[in-house]
Amino acid sequence: xxxxxxxxxxxxxxxxxxxxxxxxxxxxxxxxxxxxxxxxxxxxxxxxxxxxxxxxxxxxxxxxxxxxxxxxxxxxxxxxxxxxxxxxxxxxxxxxxxxxxxxxxxxxxxxxxxxxxxxxxxxxxxxxxxx
Amino acid sequence: xxxxxxxxxxxxxxxxxxxxxxxxxxxxxxxxxxxxxxxxxxxxxxxxxxxxxxxxxxxxxxxxxxxxxxxxxxxxxxxxxxxxxxxxxxxxxxxxxxxxxxxxxxxxxxxxxxxxxxxxxxxxxxxxxxxxxxxxxxxxxxxxxxxxxxxxxxxxxxxxxxxxxxxxxxxxxxxxxxxxxxxxxxxxxxxxxxxxxxxxxxxxxxxxxxxxxxxxxxxxxxxxxxxxxxxxxxxxxxxxxxxxxxxxxxxxxxxxxxxxxxxxxxxxxxxxxxxxxxxxxxxxxxxxxxxxxxxxxxxxxxxxxxxxxxxxxxxxxxxxxxxxxxxxxxxxxxxxxxxxxxxxxxxxxxxxxxxxxxxxxxxxxxxxxxxxxxxxxxxxxxxxxxxxxxxxxxxxxxxxxxxxxxxxxxxxxxxxxxxxxxxxxxxxxxxxxxxxxxxxxxxxxxxxxxxxxxxxxxxxxxxxxxxxxxxxxxxxxxxxxxxxxxxxxxxxxxxxxxxxxxxxxxxxxxxxxxxxxxxxxxxxxxxxxxxxxxxxxxxxxxxxxxxxxxxxxxxxxx
Numbered sequence: 164x165x166x167x168x169x170x171x172x173x174x175x176x177x178x179x180x181x182x183x184x185x186x187x188x189x190x191x192x193x194x195x196x197x198x199x200x201x202x203x204x205x206x207x208x209x210x211x212x213x214x215x216x217x218x219x220x221x222x223x224x225x226x227x228x229x230x231x232x233x234x235x236x237x238x239x240x241x242x243x244x245x246x247x248x249x250x251x252x253x254x255x256x257x258x259x260x261x262x263x264x265x266x267x268x269x270x271x272x273x274x275x276x277x278x279x280x281x282x283x284x285x286x287x288x289x290x291x292x293x294x
Numbered sequence: 295x296x297x298x299x300x301x302x303x304x305x306x307x308x309x310x311x312x313x314x315x316x317x318x319x320x321x322x323x324x325x326x327x328x329x330x331x332x333x334x335x336x337x338x339x340x341x342x343x344x345x346x347x348x349x350x351x352x353x354x355x356x357x358x359x360x361x362x363x364x365x366x367x368x369x370x371x372x373x374x375x376x377x378x379x380x381x382x383x384x385x386x387x388x389x390x391x392x393x394x395x396x397x398x399x400x401x402x403x404x405x406x407x408x409x410x411x412x413x414x415x416x417x418x419x420x421x422x423x424x425x426x427x428x429x430x431x432x433x434x435x436x437x438x439x440x441x442x443x444x445x446x447x448x449x450x451x452x453x454x455x456x457x458x459x460x461x462x463x464x465x466x467x468x469x470x471x472x473x474x475x476x477x478x479x480x481x482x483x484x485x486x487x488x489x490x491x492x493x494x495x496x497x498x499x500x501x502x503x504x505x506x507x508x509x510x511x512x513x514x515x516x517x518x519x520x521x522x523x524x525x526x527x528x529x530x531x532x533x534x535x536x537x538x539x540x541x542x543x544x545x546x547x548x549x550x551x552x553x554x555x556x557x558x559x560x561x562x563x564x565x566x567x568x569x570x571x572x573x574x575x576x577x578x579x580x581x582x583x584x585x586x587x588x589x590x591x592x593x594x595x596x597x598x599x600x601x602x603x604x605x606x607x608x609x610x611x612x613x614x615x616x617x618x619x620x621x622x623x624x625x626x627x628x629x630x631x632x633x634x635x636x637x638x639x640x641x642x643x644x645x646x647x648x649x650x651x652x653x654x655x656x657x658x659x660x661x662x663x664x665x666x667x668x669x670x671x672x673x674x675x676x677x678x679x680x681x682x683x684x685x686x687x688x689x690x691x692x693x694x695x696x697x698x699x700x701x702x703x704x705x706x707x708x709x710x711x712x713x714x715x716x717x718x719x720x721x722x723x724x725x726x727x728x729x730x731x732x733x734x735x736x737x738x739x740x741x742x743x744x745x746x747x748x749x750x751x752x753x754x755x756x757x758x759x760x761x762x763x764x765x766x767x768x769x770x771x772x773x774x775x776x777x778x779x780x781x782x783x784x785x786x787x788x789x790x791x792x793x794x795x796x797x798x799x800x801x802x803x804x805x806x807x808x809x810x811x812x813x814x815x816x817x818x819x820x821x822x823x824x825x826x827x828x829x830x831x832x833x834x835x836x837x838x839x840x841x842x843x844x845x846x847x848x849x850x851x852x
Contacts, residue, residue, distance in 0.1 A: 177413035177429055179502025182543045182628070185741055185852035186748045202850035203502055206425070228413055229667070233428025259667050259774050277632040277665045278761040280752040 168292055170221040173201040173210045178228035183255060190281035207237035220292050224254040231258055239270035249293045304344055332590040334547040336709060342701035359694040363600040366695035367653045368618040373691035379656035380681045381458060385410030385435035386668050388781035389445035392435040402675055403682060408458040410434035416503040418464040418836030421785045430782040438789055439831045443471040452476045457488040463505030465492040466514050466819060467835050470826045489530035489579055492518055495556040495727055499736040501538035508728045510843035512563045519564050519574040521819035530579040540583035541628045543744020546594045547710055549583060551717035552736055554601055559727040561609055576615035584645035585626040592697060593706035595652030601711055623649035624658040630665040634760040635772050638662040643680050650684055651697055657681055667774045734851045741852055796829040804828050805838050812842040
């Protein structure tokens, strides 16, 4: 049997906008992946710990508050420190195009903005998952 | 008209038309869809006639504007007398930066203020709290103490301009800061006007910026009701909000039903405390979304007015004002596209027009760039101009409820009311609003609707211009708001300075008094006012309440 892709959908920081995260979580589940959703108000540390404990292949971060340059980067840095280089990190939310290069440099593999069809995220994960 | 042609004649003629005329016509011109429905999944017929509203008699179901059941408006002359308040929700970075934006907006003809707070403020944390990391000023202004509040409203006449503040968990504290600031300027509590959102139920349901569990949260809200009608009589002590429920993905019917259901819940809570309904009800206000389906939105506002008036009457309200469903509207942020952002101006225009035709008391129009970032000065000016064009040029303000009597609008208004009562029954069956929240009922209903909307968009059953049809190969970029990077540093220095320079024994004393009162059942507003007057910070004051009340944790449902 093929191993199912395991994904952690996470909401860092204080942002309560969870419509997108929940839709993505459900769509990934419907696409046959195993999904863990952290719920709201997670610190970077909590997210990384959950990712380790759940042994996920992908971490999907969602943020609409504008704090992505700090909080997404915190998660990516902490995962690097913990040698979780084989975990794919992706992000989504209200993120201006000009912030995307900085996020990619920090280790966020791809950023999905408003209007992205969920299938695009599913396909991206299937193609780019590292393990 | 309907009296001259009998209903029977209309029915017969309609049948003939449908069978012979329409059927032939659609053979030649097949319909674009097998089913036409609005965003609440209500099937829409090809045409509406007097038959569709034959059971509603005009005087009982509609009546005249300013008269029960207020279907056609709460004011007899509506915009012929006074236009709606043009109130743009704004806030970013530090209090100084946001103050500049307020001056800019007022200079361009805005007629009321509306404060957006940043996340730490919404959760009752000071800017230097560890959980505030990265969030300073990002989606609103940071207000950690009375000092920030003073800077926020510097140069703005608080006795002349009304202010709406989107704050919920820490609403009593932020409101106290506003009151204290006015008092320090020599403006008495009776003279200031405005609104605090203060609607915790929709936080549990949708927006998720809650702090305390339901019971103490409801107590704080009733405290503000009571303090309000006794001390700050021109203040709306709550804005019962459907906006966020809709943004979280609900349908229009769900927005309507859940919001009015929450409203009734607050009224019952206040009555249970022993407050008289006609004391506090005149100061309840509402806040709705204006989404894409034009007529559905208009029907929603009209139905809301009638349902509310009937419910309030049933609860024993006697005063006219107690029966009024007065509301603010904001166009739907979730309908904006990051693709071809300029076309959002058109979406916003249609949504704003729906709000005006629905009789809104105040309006925020979104800026075209809000799917990307907080609005730039130019974008927000265009959004404000959109309202001004509707108000001054379109002619829709010349008469009250111009769509009243439209067979379609009246039918749809009735239909939405009917669907709302079905939800009321379901919630009652679950034991009321708070038990339904605890069972995840609203959250699940909203998540289902949100998922369906996304699916329909992804499958292109629902066309979103610029997203799944009429796309551009290359997106042009538009300038994005830049914030002062030094703002956070300045704010933290200001906070630290405040903590060393204020009379800390006084702060301590007031915080302890608040702590003691919170453990009892006195109204907490006077205690909170003492705290903020002595420059206790938002975080310190809120922490006292956190210690006494505990914090709410939700069960995530998707």
